Amino acid sequence: MSSTTLTDHPESDHHLHDATENATFGFWLYLMTDCILFASLFATYAVLYQNTASGPGGPEIFDLPYVFGETMFLLVSAFTNGVAMSFVYKKDRQKAVFWLIVTALLGLGFIVMEVNEFIHLIGEGNGPDRSGFLSAFFGLVGTHGAHVSIGLIWMAVMIGQLLIKGVTPKVSSRLIRLSLFWHFLDIVWVCLFTVVYFFGVA
Amino acid sequence: MSANHSHAANHGENPLRSHVIGFAISLALTFFSFGLVMSGVLASSTTLVVVVIAAAMQVFAQFHYFLHLDSSSTQRMNVMVLIYTIVIIAILVGLSLWIMYNTHIRMMPIPMAR
Numbered sequence: 001m002s003s004t005t006l007t008d009h010p011e012s013d014h015h016l017h018d019a020t021e022n023a024t025f026g027f028w029l030y031l032m033t034d035c036i037l038f039a040s041l042f043a044t045y046a047v048l049y050q051n052t053a054s055g056p057g058g059p060e061i062f063d064l065p066y067v068f069g070e071t072m073f074l075l076v077s078a079f080t081n082g083v084a085m086s087f088v089y090k091k092d093r094q095k096a097v098f099w100l101i102v103t104a105l106l107g108l109g110f111i112v113m114e115v116n117e118f119i120h121l122i123g124e125g126n127g128p129d130r131s132g133f134l135s136a137f138f139g140l141v142g143t144h145g146a147h148v149s150i151g152l153i154w155m156a157v158m159i160g161q162l163l164i165k166g167v168t169p170k171v172s173s174r175l176i177r178l179s180l181f182w183h184f185l186d187i188v189w190v191c192l193f194t195v196v197y198f199f200g201v202a
Numbered sequence: 203m204s205a206n207h208s209h210a211a212n213h214g215e216n217p218l219r220s221h222v223i224g225f226a227i228s229l230a231l232t233f234f235s236f237g238l239v240m241s242g243v244l245a246s247s248t249t250l251v252v253v254v255i256a257a258a259m260q261v262f263a264q265f266h267y268f269l270h271l272d273s274s275s276t277q278r279m280n281v282m283v284l285i286y287t288i289v290i291i292a293i294l295v296g297l298s299l300w301i302m303y304n305t306h307i308r309m310m311p312i313p314m315a316r
Binding site: 028085194 | 217218222224229235236246254257261264280284287295299
């Protein structure tokens with residue numbers, strides 16, 4: 001009896017069990033194609049990061065303590081999402097909703113910090129049109145931010161479904177996929193802060 | 203995992219336990235990487251090698267403890283697709299960089315303005 005994120009099926013109905021398994025595998029395939037999308041953007045950044053067109057480079061515009069703050073928001077939200085899922089498996093609606101709201105607020109904190117960073121850069125004339133380096137930077141970090149934003153909308157919808165429908169097999173099945181998506185975004189962020197910010201500064 | 207409501211997490215492996223382990227490892231590696239880069243104690247090339255290894259460890263830890271990917275039979279298809287994706291990414295990123303850096307080196311420096 002191993003409780004796993006990828007293979008856990010809280011429902012007893014056999015048909016729904018298979019449906020959840022297929023849907024989760026299908027969603028996993030989507031995540032793997034998304035990995036390839038991010039890999040292309042990472043490759044673009046690695047090719048362009050020294051092409052600053054006499055504009056600012058990484059050391060001038062990257063603020064590592066700020067990025068550390070963003071990282072903490074996302075990492076802690078991945079953990080609280082796991083806590084929420086443990087209450088979904090126990091069919092404890094109130095606690096699941098509470099921890100999902102905590103997760104969503106932490107995710108929102110991450111997005112607010114990122115948008116603030118972007119506005120700050122564009123305000124100083126260092127927008128994506130400044131150089132190849134900044135185009136690649138905004139392209140990669142912005143794509144990740146767009147994913148997190150979509151994840152937040154999805155999370156809001158699932159909190160609504162939990163409140164209205166309760167922990168039904170279908171709702172749990174959707175929550176499993178949301179959880180996969182959220183963890184995937186945290187994994188992409190680990191690669192992102194290493195490649196973008198560390199290589200940009202060091 | 204079907205109908206055993208509140209007992210679900212008390213039997214066998216607690217899903218939360220694995221999450222706490224994964225979270226602790228990720229937290230430690232994140233602090234370590236940021237600390238190393240911000241303090242600048244090592245030469246920048248050494249620092250980059252170390253933080254890449256730390257990132258790889260953290261990605262592995264998150265796949266293992268958060269997503270519970272392992273070599274068990276129920277996970278076989280998921281892991282196979284992941285390995286296939288890693289091969290594609292290695293080809294895509296590795297060859298792109300190889301080609302672009304070689305092109306860059308072979309280009310004659312062009313005087314920008316005279």
